[in-house]
Amino acid sequence: MNRSDTPRPRHRFLVTAGPTREPVDAIRFFTNRSSGRMGYSLARACVERGHDVTLITGPVAIKPPVGVEVVFVETALEMCAAVLDRVEGYNGLLMCAAVADYRPAEPHPGKRSKTPGDWILRLVRNPDILLEVDRLGYKGLRLGFAAEFGDPRERGRQKLEEKHLDLLAANDISRDELGMGAIQNAIWLMDRWGGSVAIGPADKGVVAMELVEHLEDAILRLAQDPK
Numbered sequence: 001m002n003r004s005d006t007p008r009p010r011h012r013f014l015v016t017a018g019p020t021r022e023p024v025d026a027i028r029f030f031t032n033r034s035s036g037r038m039g040y041s042l043a044r045a046c047v048e049r050g051h052d053v054t055l056i057t058g059p060v061a062i063k064p065p066v067g068v069e070v071v072f073v074e075t076a077l078e079m080c081a082a083v084l085d086r087v088e089g090y091n092g093l094l095m096c097a098a099v100a101d102y103r104p105a106e107p108h109p110g111k112r113s114k115t116p117g118d119w120i121l122r123l124v125r126n127p128d129i130l131l132e133v134d135r136l137g138y139k140g141l142r143l144g145f146a147a148e149f150g151d152p153r154e155r156g157r158q159k160l161e162e163k164h165l166d167l168l169a170a171n172d173i174s175r176d177e178l179g180m181g182a183i184q185n186a187i188w189l190m191d192r193w194g195g196s197v198a199i200g201p202a203d204k205g206v207v208a209m210e211l212v213e214h215l216e217d218a219i220l221r222l223a224q225d226p227k
């Protein structure tokens with residue numbers, strides 16, 4: 001029997017996608033350029049490979065793929081709570097979201113009107129969701145993304161180690177046509193065993209399909225070599 005004849009195990013993946021919005025007042029917020037396309041493509045690819053998917057998404061302009069359970073959130077704190085509440089029930093956490101690292105310390109209640117002079121805002125740190133999941137002692141597969149300006153490999157490997165990840169997809173966001181906000185992506189996929197492979201440049205859907213095959217292999221490998 002060759003590999004393609006072997007029935008594939010069905011996994012449960014928790015996928016995060018899109019940006020977060022950090023309120024300044026009732027109508028204004030900080031956010032970033034994430035379109036959600038990479039995370040949504042990943043969710044779709046997981047479903048196409050026969051897996052169960054819950055997608056936790058920040059606000060985006062695209063439709064969620066058919067066949068996934070969707071949880072809509074806005075802020076990093078909401079995304080963090082949504083992940084921590086659910087993650088134990090999943091074989092893999094795929095953290096594709098571009099989570100804001102900071103939020104305004106004191107969002108103004110209602111709409112803030114102009115006052116004479118400058119408006120100085122203080123930002124406070126948001127929790128790092130991957131580190132919070134690590135703190136829970138989560139045993140499933142953890143995939144992170146790293147968006148870097150220039151060659152992302154060195155910083156990507158560092159993030160993989162600092163956040164105790166199993167896989168990290170690192171991409172260069174210095175080119176407008178690739179990565180954050182773009183249709184295509186090109187990633188270096190690094191693993192906890194020291195391996196690394198280039199995927200793309202290609203449409204995010206194509207990159208996602210290839211990525212899911214690596215996720216399946218990594219879950220098998222983790223079962224043989226637990227953390």
Ligand code: CTP
Pocket residue numbers: 076095096097098099100101126127128129130131143144145146147159
């Ligand atoms: N991430 C997270 N929680 C945050 C910020 C990021 O879980 N508060 C996750 C992202 O979803 C991604 C990974 O961490 O999978 C790396 O995100 P990135 O923003 O590149 O990393 P940071 O640790 O925020 O590093 P930097 O200082 O370069 O922004």
